[in-house]
Amino acid sequence: MKVTVLFFAQARERAGIERAIIELPGAPRVADALAAIADAYPGLAALWPHLAVAVDGVVARPESALGDGAEVALLPPVSGG
Secondary structure (H helix, E strand, O other): OEEEEEEOHHHHHHHOOOEEEEEOOOOOEHHHHHHHHHHHOHHHHHHHHHOEEEEOOEEOOOOOEOOOOOEEEEEOOOOOO
């Protein structure tokens, strides 16, 4: 199944792209997508402890199931003033 990954802010800078399509076997969960993303984009390693993950616009947990065509967004913490 194919999943679109969206990279925002620092995640986009470290991955070097805004979006990617990854292929996941079987009935994947968010954790499976994150593992595939971590393998493909090692520059994200320092951000993983700080990233939130949303699936189709809703914050998701690692055990959440993914559907075909799901959109997984990597959301770094926001700061500003």
